[in-house]
Amino acid sequence: MLAADAWLDSSIYEFGQWLGRGYTRFQDFMSIFHVSGIKRFVVEISSDAFTFGAIGAVLMTALALPAFDATASGEYNKAEDYSVAFLDRYGNEIGHRGIRSDDSVPLADMPDYLIKATLATEDRRFYEHFGIDIVGTLRALMSNAQGDSGTQGGSSITQQLAKNLFLTPERNLERKINEAFLAIWLEWHYSKDEILKLYFDRAYMGGGANGVTAAADYYFGKKVQDINLAEAAMLSGLFKAPTRYAPHNDLAAARGRANLVLSNMVAAGFLTEGQVTAARRHPASPIDRTEDVNSPNYFLDWAFSETKKIIEASNHSSNNFVVRTTIDSVLQTYAEDAIVSVVREQGERYNVDQAAMVVTDTNGAIRAMVGGTDYGKSQFNRAIVSTRQPGSAFKPFVYAEAFEQLGLKPSDTISDRPVCIGDWCPQNYGRNYKGQVSLESAFAQSINTVPVTLSIKTGRDTIADLSHRMGIQNEYPVTRSLALGVASVSVLDMTSSYAVFASGGYKTPAYGITRVTTLTGERIFEADTDMARERILSETTVANMNHMMRTVVTGGTGRRADVVGVPAVGKTGTTTSYRDAWFCGFTGNYVAAVWFGNDDYRPTKNLTGGLLPTIAWQKFMAYAHTNIDIMPVFGVDFTPEPVIIADADPAAIPDVADQRPPTLTPEAARKLIDVADRLKSTLRGSTPVSDQASTATPPVTTGL
Numbered sequence: 001m002l003a004a005d006a007w008l009d010s011s012i013y014e015f016g017q018w019l020g021r022g023y024t025r026f027q028d029f030m031s032i033f034h035v036s037g038i039k040r041f042v043v044e045i046s047s048d049a050f051t052f053g054a055i056g057a058v059l060m061t062a063l064a065l066p067a068f069d070a071t072a073s074g075e076y077n078k079a080e081d082y083s084v085a086f087l088d089r090y091g092n093e094i095g096h097r098g099i100r101s102d103d104s105v106p107l108a109d110m111p112d113y114l115i116k117a118t119l120a121t122e123d124r125r126f127y128e129h130f131g132i133d134i135v136g137t138l139r140a141l142m143s144n145a146q147g148d149s150g151t152q153g154g155s156s157i158t159q160q161l162a163k164n165l166f167l168t169p170e171r172n173l174e175r176k177i178n179e180a181f182l183a184i185w186l187e188w189h190y191s192k193d194e195i196l197k198l199y200f201d202r203a204y205m206g207g208g209a210n211g212v213t214a215a216a217d218y219y220f221g222k223k224v225q226d227i228n229l230a231e232a233a234m235l236s237g238l239f240k241a242p243t244r245y246a247p248h249n250d251l252a253a254a255r256g257r258a259n260l261v262l263s264n265m266v267a268a269g270f271l272t273e274g275q276v277t278a279a280r281r282h283p284a285s286p287i288d289r290t291e292d293v294n295s296p297n298y299f300l301d302w303a304f305s306e307t308k309k310i311i312e313a314s315n316h317s318s319n320n321f322v323v324r325t326t327i328d329s330v331l332q333t334y335a336e337d338a339i340v341s342v343v344r345e346q347g348e349r350y351n352v353d354q355a356a357m358v359v360t361d362t363n364g365a366i367r368a369m370v371g372g373t374d375y376g377k378s379q380f381n382r383a384i385v386s387t388r389q390p391g392s393a394f395k396p397f398v399y400a401e402a403f404e405q406l407g408l409k410p411s412d413t414i415s416d417r418p419v420c421i422g423d424w425c426p427q428n429y430g431r432n433y434k435g436q437v438s439l440e441s442a443f444a445q446s447i448n449t450v451p452v453t454l455s456i457k458t459g460r461d462t463i464a465d466l467s468h469r470m471g472i473q474n475e476y477p478v479t480r481s482l483a484l485g486v487a488s489v490s491v492l493d494m495t496s497s498y499a500v501f502a503s504g505g506y507k508t509p510a511y512g513i514t515r516v517t518t519l520t521g522e523r524i525f526e527a528d529t530d531m532a533r534e535r536i537l538s539e540t541t542v543a544n545m546n547h548m549m550r551t552v553v554t555g556g557t558g559r560r561a562d563v564v565g566v567p568a569v570g571k572t573g574t575t576t577s578y579r580d581a582w583f584c585g586f587t588g589n590y591v592a593a594v595w596f597g598n599d600d601y602r603p604t605k606n607l608t609g610g611l612l613p614t615i616a617w618q619k620f621m622a623y624a625h626t627n628i629d630i631m632p633v634f635g636v637d638f639t640p641e642p643v644i645i646a647d648a649d650p651a652a653i654p655d656v657a658d659q660r661p662p663t664l665t666p667e668a669a670r671k672l673i674d675v676a677d678r679l680k681s682t683l684r685g686s687t688p689v690s691d692q693a694s695t696a697t698p699p700v701t702t703g704l
Contacts, residue, residue, distance in 0.1 A: 083319060123157040131184045132158075207248060233279060350606070351607075404541050429446065440551055471495075582609045583614045
């Protein structure tokens, strides 16, 4: 036992000594890595950098996965491959949509100054960076921070190509990250010249043209090989903002942009100031495309998207088509004039800068579509986007459901009093209550509590279902405030819905295409305008609703929409904070919905549906009902006055003395005289204005 105890003690002691020697050797080894002073600072920074670098690598890999997925299939975004010519309802061509593309010209055959102009403006370090221009990105960020948009963007040509080939147009951080990864992928798989060639062929250049070859033909009627320096500068200025700087939309802006491109070429060292002088003095002039500019472009954009659905459903192999539409060019002009003139004349007063209108006949054929005040500045079609609330223009759905379900009549009375659903208590526009009122009076005055009360009785789900069956295609949440129009709708859908009332209660979806054929005349689609339609509302309900909507125009909130000699009916609508103003209505001939508001949802200055929307609606309808037979409205007691044409006796016409035409104010007259003097001086060349003062017409004196 003593021997065993001694062995155990000695073994433990020796093991401890061995561990101590091992630890000492480990300390001696680790002392090699011990640093102090500035060396330790460098080591700490390097260690942290390695750690964060590893974390960053993992994060970047995770972020790159969507980009890897985009390239995994090896497929690019499909380039537009349809060419469609559109005709109006009478067979006259009104525009073209689809492909204007040509990738047959090699990069080596393109003018050298076109390439230099593009590089100078879009990406001066294109042949130097790895797909992402770090210097250019930092410069763009600094310019944006200083409030200067500049003439160059932060995205390289490779990044722009990546967006065109793989990504959607939406702008967000995720897309920018994917764009960066895809740009690097492109640089790994393609040469710089191949990337530049793809960019020249795929970039959208405005006017429906994709690529510089198609753009040269569209804007200048030339092959891209034959364009001059001024034309090349104008084309290069289109890459970043093709619609803003398209010469057919704004020639002055296009030439100003081209002048900046020339300055960029000089700044980049590609050309000297002397070499660009001729191009500055003789800027490019596009060929006449007046017909394209005056086309119903908002309608054509919508019709093109509808046409593509028809073509894809037909599985036809042809790429060129002719589409007969329902558009009426004269009514389209009337609608555009009504919208644009009202916004220009009174938009600033009410702090509103956008409006939209859709017009159909009583069978749903679209006769006019205005998606904004200026297509050249914004192609966003406000007539078809379902993001606006209709306000009280939604109330016809509520009343119609009440008539259908509860058997009410316009003469029935209801109490206008405070009503609450939970903790939500709506108020009337004037914040007062009228007590017992008829449904007709409540509708005409757009009282809010009454439709809310009706919605409680009928149920809100049934109202929502009716609105969808009548024509509202957008899905929206059924909330307590649905009766007051808290739902997302489009101008097009509101027109279709009101057409149900105009057609006697039948479902009347809006349509704009009647026939699609190939260039050889092969028919692939024909609209069936005689098909049986579903009845949505009873004749009694339609008659009651039309009668009440007539009172809105004759003595309610829509009085400004009244058209002399025409049975006009409709309903106004205004949303919270005056963000949206509507008037939707119809006659026996046409149905039209009008919306006024701002794209950024900012409030207007107390603009209601009874103001500008009714004015624009009335202006259009007054135009549209000139020299046509006025049709009656079902349920409305209205007899148009007959047109009497009497034979006049020339001898009975009294002589009218000649009257002096209106004269100008003295200030205006002096300005005209000054302009005339300057013109004469310019024409004569050497004679100064002061020497011609004696020959000038004496000032005009007037009392106006």
